[in-house]
Amino acid sequence: MNEEHMDHLEDRTELNELMAVRREKLRDLIDLGIDPFGEKFECTHSAKQILENFADLEGQETAIAGRIMSLRTHGKATFADLMDSSGRIQLYFRIDVLGEEQYGLLEKVDLGDILGIRGKIFRTRRGEISVEVHNMKFLSKSLRPLPSQWYGLKDVDLRYRQRYVDLIVNPEVRRVFETRSRIIQCIREFLVERGFIEVETPTLHPIAGGASARPFITHHNVLDMDLYLRIAPELYLKRLLVGGFDKVFEIGKNFRNEGISTKHNPEFTSCEVYQAYGDAQDMMKLTEEIFAYIAQKVVGSYKIVFQGQEIDLTPPWPRLPMLEAIKQYCGVDLTGMNDGQARQAAKEKGLTLEANASYANVVEEFFDAFVEPKLIQPVFITDHPVEVSPLAKRKKDNPKLTDRFEPFIVTWEMANGFTELNDPIDQEYRFRQQMAQREAGDEEAHMMDEDFIRALEYGMPPAGGLGLGIDRMVMLFTDSPSIRDVLLFPHMRPRS
RNA sequence: GAGCCAUUAGCUCAGCAGGUAGAGCACCGGACUUUUAAUCCGGGUGUCCCGCGUUCGAAUCGCGGAUGGCUCACCA
Numbered sequence: 001m002n003e004e005h006m007d008h009l010e011d012r013t014e015l016n017e018l019m020a021v022r023r024e025k026l027r028d029l030i031d032l033g034i035d036p037f038g039e040k041f042e043c044t045h046s047a048k049q050i051l052e053n054f055a056d057l058e059g060q061e062t063a064i065a066g067r068i069m070s071l072r073t074h075g076k077a078t079f080a081d082l083m084d085s086s087g088r089i090q091l092y093f094r095i096d097v098l099g100e101e102q103y104g105l106l107e108k109v110d111l112g113d114i115l116g117i118r119g120k121i122f123r124t125r126r127g128e129i130s131v132e133v134h135n136m137k138f139l140s141k142s143l144r145p146l147p148s149q150w151y152g153l154k155d156v157d158l159r160y161r162q163r164y165v166d167l168i169v170n171p172e173v174r175r176v177f178e179t180r181s182r183i184i185q186c187i188r189e190f191l192v193e194r195g196f197i198e199v200e201t202p203t204l205h206p207i208a209g210g211a212s213a214r215p216f217i218t219h220h221n222v223l224d225m226d227l228y229l230r231i232a233p234e235l236y237l238k239r240l241l242v243g244g245f246d247k248v249f250e251i252g253k254n255f256r257n258e259g260i261s262t263k264h265n266p267e268f269t270s271c272e273v274y275q276a277y278g279d280a281q282d283m284m285k286l287t288e289e290i291f292a293y294i295a296q297k298v299v300g301s302y303k304i305v306f307q308g309q310e311i312d313l314t315p316p317w318p319r320l321p322m323l324e325a326i327k328q329y330c331g332v333d334l335t336g337m338n339d340g341q342a343r344q345a346a347k348e349k350g351l352t353l354e355a356n357a358s359y360a361n362v363v364e365e366f367f368d369a370f371v372e373p374k375l376i377q378p379v380f381i382t383d384h385p386v387e388v389s390p391l392a393k394r395k396k397d398n399p400k401l402t403d404r405f406e407p408f409i410v411t412w413e414m415a416n417g418f419t420e421l422n423d424p425i426d427q428e429y430r431f432r433q434q435m436a437q438r439e440a441g442d443e444e445a446h447m448m449d450e451d452f453i454r455a456l457e458y459g460m461p462p463a464g465g466l467g468l469g470i471d472r473m474v475m476l477f478t479d480s481p482s483i484r485d486v487l488l489f490p491h492m493r494p495r496s
Numbered sequence: 497g498a499g500c501c502a503u504u505a506g507c508u509c510a511g512c513a514g515g516u517a518g519a520g521c522a523c524c525g526g527a528c529u530u531u532u533a534a535u536c537c538g539g540g541u542g543u544c545c546c547g548c549g550u551u552c553g554a555a556u557c558g559c560g561g562a563u564g565g566c567u568c569a570c571c572a
Contacts, residue, residue, distance in 0.1 A: 017541050018506050018523055070532075077529035094529060111522075125530045148507040148521050150533055155507085157564045169507090212572075258571050259497090388572095406572085413572060444571075469572085482565095495563065 038139035041116035048086035112142030201236035210234030229255035278464035288315035360387035375408035392418035417466035424456035
């Protein structure tokens with residue numbers, strides 16, 4: 001503690017009483033020659049280990065560390081709850097065991113302080129497994145009061161902005177992120193076991209491709225060029241197929257400069273998978289198997305509950321062509337119609353669309369309005385119109401449709417996959433169509449990527465591709481209705 | 497971007513026919529050597545989100561703004 005440090009400590013004019021009191025205790029500790037912000041502490045056990053192995057550990061000495069979450073003083077004895085990353089365990093302090101000096105230090109302990117404890121494992125009269133403290137060390141003094149233990153932190157604004165506090169006082173929040181980690185681990189495991197290689201491709205793209213979305217733009221100073229944060233890794237991963245990697249996947253962030261909602265965050269995590277010599281059928285199988293694998297590992301069952309509804313993830317899931325789905329859910333068969341006929345059909349169903357809406361636009365409108373809200377149980381919607389699928393291969397028997405699929409669960413699109421377009425001539429044609437849309441004002445239309453065409457011209461094996469929306473998967477498996485609940489630090493506007 | 501709602505103590509909330517702010521927990525002082533939302537006695541610690549207006553008087557009413565939530569729009 002140097003002079004500057006001490007001066008700073010005195011400067012608390014803007015602190016409320018609760019914080020001022022904590023700083024006084026901090027000062028008292030320093031005056032007693034105790035470092036309030038401790039040092040390395042070797043633990044012998046976690047709280048959970050002690051609780052689970054009490055029979056073997058009873059009477060033994062232990063060293064544990066964690067945050068003080070509750071204090072119950074009874075004069076010459078005190079109980080406290082210590083929380084570490086595994087759970088909570090009770091501490092028992094006695095003046096006749098600790099001596100007056102050490103016991104007196106308890107007066108300087110606040111809820112939230114991080115302590116290192118050495119003591120003996122025992123069980124209290126009331127049966128609670130506890131540690132009788134023989135020695136305590138301050139590892140970090142907490143200078144701010146924690147939210148109420150009983151009510152937790154409810155204010156969602158504060159919970160997201162100060163997630164560290166949320167994590168301290170709301171244990172179920174911690175569990176969501178542990179599950180998120182396990183889900184990603186499962187996906188890796190599953191793919192690696194099947195011979196896929198995990199790769200990393202650029203996040204800074206000279207051309208934002210692989211999806212229809214508005215990109216974020218950034219600037220490289222030395223090169224004096226604008227770059228885009230990637231909206232999808234797809235085109236780079238397919239270049240790897242050209243280069244001879246047959247089975248690759250990438251887990252990482254994508255960035256889309258679009259609206260924020262309960263299902264959209266400007267940066268989100270996807271897992272894209274490509275398998276040479278495969279097709280959409282293979283990727284659908286892979287998709288349902290991944291979900292089933294996660295369900296088994298994380299929930300222990302193919303049946304999960306989301307917002308009160310039971311979802312059965314048992315594979316295989318039904319396959320339902322998009323046009324058939326529309327026919328099934330609203331009785332309109334759009335098959336073979338031209339733009340004008342399709343618009344007329346939409347009008348008759350009361351759908352509002354732009355005057356120059358294309359056939360593909362109409363199909364999307366119908367799907368969004370009548371089908372999507374009904375898709376609760378897992379189903380693959382297949383055979384999307386070619387206009388909205390510029391990177392997917394056309395169906396052999398109908399060049400207006402693509403060999404594409406999207407699994408829907410609880411009305412959400414959970415993934416997107418298709419048989420990859422490996423014909424450079426058709427790909428160039430598709431890009432030109434997209435550019436025409438771009439010029440017509442569609443900012444989300446795909447950009448031309450000459451180098452990607454060149455890669456295809458060297459020859460890309462036929463392949464199946466899949467993009468999984470990790471955040472939505474985590475929402476599904478953790479029963480979270482908002483994407484913000486599965487992002488540690490969701491995007492928030494800065495506080496003014 | 498639009499509509500609706502919310503914002504009061506560290507946290508969770510009450511208070512709104514307009515009269516100068518309250519509870520529980522936390523916190524502070526005291527008692528207490530097996531408690532566990534410990535208990536008992538005493539203490540309210542506040543920019544009522546911000547600004548302007550109406551009024552003798554605003555947490556409360558009006559207008560504008562900030563942030564958040566939900567819905568819609570946008571968007572895979």
